[in-house]
Amino acid sequence: MGAEKIIIDCDPGQDDAINLLLAMSSPAELEILGITTVAGNVPLEFTQRNARLICDVADRGDMRVYAGCPRPMVRPLLTAEKVHGGTGIDGIEVGTPKQPLQQRHAVDFIVDTLLAADDASITLVPTGPLTNIAMAIVKDPSILAKVRRIVLMGGAMREGGNFSPSAEFNILVDPHAAQVVFECGRPLVVMGLDVTHQVIATRERVARIAALANPAALATAGMLGFFNRHDSKKYGYEGAPLHDPCTVAWLLCPELFDGHDCNVVVETASPLTMGHTAVDFWGVTGRRPNATWVHAVDADGFYDLLVERIGRYST
Numbered sequence: 001m002g003a004e005k006i007i008i009d010c011d012p013g014q015d016d017a018i019n020l021l022l023a024m025s026s027p028a029e030l031e032i033l034g035i036t037t038v039a040g041n042v043p044l045e046f047t048q049r050n051a052r053l054i055c056d057v058a059d060r061g062d063m064r065v066y067a068g069c070p071r072p073m074v075r076p077l078l079t080a081e082k083v084h085g086g087t088g089i090d091g092i093e094v095g096t097p098k099q100p101l102q103q104r105h106a107v108d109f110i111v112d113t114l115l116a117a118d119d120a121s122i123t124l125v126p127t128g129p130l131t132n133i134a135m136a137i138v139k140d141p142s143i144l145a146k147v148r149r150i151v152l153m154g155g156a157m158r159e160g161g162n163f164s165p166s167a168e169f170n171i172l173v174d175p176h177a178a179q180v181v182f183e184c185g186r187p188l189v190v191m192g193l194d195v196t197h198q199v200i201a202t203r204e205r206v207a208r209i210a211a212l213a214n215p216a217a218l219a220t221a222g223m224l225g226f227f228n229r230h231d232s233k234k235y236g237y238e239g240a241p242l243h244d245p246c247t248v249a250w251l252l253c254p255e256l257f258d259g260h261d262c263n264v265v266v267e268t269a270s271p272l273t274m275g276h277t278a279v280d281f282w283g284v285t286g287r288r289p290n291a292t293w294v295h296a297v298d299a300d301g302f303y304d305l306l307v308e309r310i311g312r313y314s315t
């Protein structure tokens with residue numbers, strides 16, 4: 001079996017950035033066809049710049065970065081500078097990337113790439129609001145036949161919301177896009193807060209990464225140094241949950257995780273619970289399962305994987 005063909009759609013964001021570094025460290029398992037960016041943690045002009053900067057850190061001039069949608073499908077943009085800082089990747093120096101931005105719109109890149117692919121051959125890995133993915137599906141629904149699976153970070157069940165009492169940020173920012181994706185009919189693997197809140201970037205874990213002393217490791221440790229401050233205070237954890245790298249870690253080592261096939265529906269009407277993911281974990285509605293809801297992870301194994309892969313970058 002050759003490397004899995006993937007498109008990563010993201011809103012860097014320190015955790016998105018670390019997910020990119022994890023993916024780029026593993027060319028034997030993952031063939032990254034492109035990195036598409038979307039407005040989310042910070043506006044699009046910054047998320048696309050940040051993705052390009054991380055390609056510079058990884059010394060991957062072969063990567064192709066595309067800018068996508070600058071706002072959600074229906075709602076106004078909600079951003080998270082209070083979590084990620086004004087640049088979106090506070091914790092490292094943010095200058096002008098060497099990596100160019102591709103001229104094609106991210107949605108067109110996704111559509112064109114999928115249309116040219118074999119059936120069920122490309123995995124989508126969204127770690128931000130799902131606007132680009134949904135717009136690609138709306139633009140040309142025939143692309144769905146080419147999607148092998150969608151492994152996304154978003155949603156919450158027992159953990160409750162992180163940006164409203166009942167909604168996780170990625171889904172809350174663009175619940176209408178999330179509804180399109182959750183109804184698309186392709187295999188979904190969903191990493192919600194219930195599992196991401198189990199992979200806390202503790203001081204000891206950050207120190208292990210910093211000790212690797214290559215540019216990717218130093219950038220990862222620097223970003224975590226900033227990223228840790230907000231959620232530590234908010235939740236009382238000794239570090240921040242490393243949300244987005246759960247997606248690539250699952251692709252690399254699914255055995256680290258436990259999931260349960262069930263029905264997930266997104267709230268798109270209630271002002272009070274907008275963006276809530278109604279996860280029918282116990283099958284009480286009789287609705288057809290449309291997702292594998294990942295609810296548990298071997299956190300030590302996750303960080304062993306992250307340290308080993310980030311350690312592959314040369315000093």
Ligand code: RIB
Nearest residue numbers: 013015127128169170243
């Ligand atoms: O709620 C966590 C998610 O929102 C992560 O993807 C983080 O990067 C932000 O986009």
Ligand code: CA
Nearest residue numbers: 013016127128
């Ligand atoms: Ca993200």
